[in-house]
Amino acid sequence: MTMANISIDDLKAQAKRLRTTMAADGMTVSHSKALELVAKSHGARDWNTVAAQASRDDNRHVPPTTVGAIVEGTYLGQRFRGRVLSLTGLSDGAHWQISLHFDEPVDVVTFDSFSAFRQRVNGTIDAKGVSPRRTSDGKPHLALNL
Numbered sequence: 001m002t003m004a005n006i007s008i009d010d011l012k013a014q015a016k017r018l019r020t021t022m023a024a025d026g027m028t029v030s031h032s033k034a035l036e037l038v039a040k041s042h043g044a045r046d047w048n049t050v051a052a053q054a055s056r057d058d059n060r061h062v063p064p065t066t067v068g069a070i071v072e073g074t075y076l077g078q079r080f081r082g083r084v085l086s087l088t089g090l091s092d093g094a095h096w097q098i099s100l101h102f103d104e105p106v107d108v109v110t111f112d113s114f115s116a117f118r119q120r121v122n123g124t125i126d127a128k129g130v131s132p133r134r135t136s137d138g139k140p141h142l143a144l145n146l
Helices: 008-024 031-041 047-055
Strands: 070-075 078-089 096-107 117-125 142-144
Touching (some): 031 047, 070 096, 070 117, 117 142
Antiparallel strands (some): 070 078, 070 142, 078 096, 096 117
């Protein structure tokens, strides 16, 4: 397991299993010693180090794309292809603010009587590349094809 997908609870469960296994073999190990051994098994100096790495929000939530990537998807119901200009993690750790520059402007108005073209847009996406905000018909404002 990498620190990108392991929680403190997982580490503590490993320490508990280690203590149980060692006790069955006749070796008594304290809980704190088991935690230190688990930390060493993950390449950390001590328990505090591995616990800090495991608890970091940026280790638990991996962004769905990267700056500079070419992406495709829909914006307000219109298909697009474009480049990711910026991607910033939000404080909840599960969403990102994204800025996109479309190869071709898209018309975000569905009425025939007028148009509103957008080529550079900002939005919020989750780990699946989908905006939590929805249009009146229930479709996401922004959805990347990942």
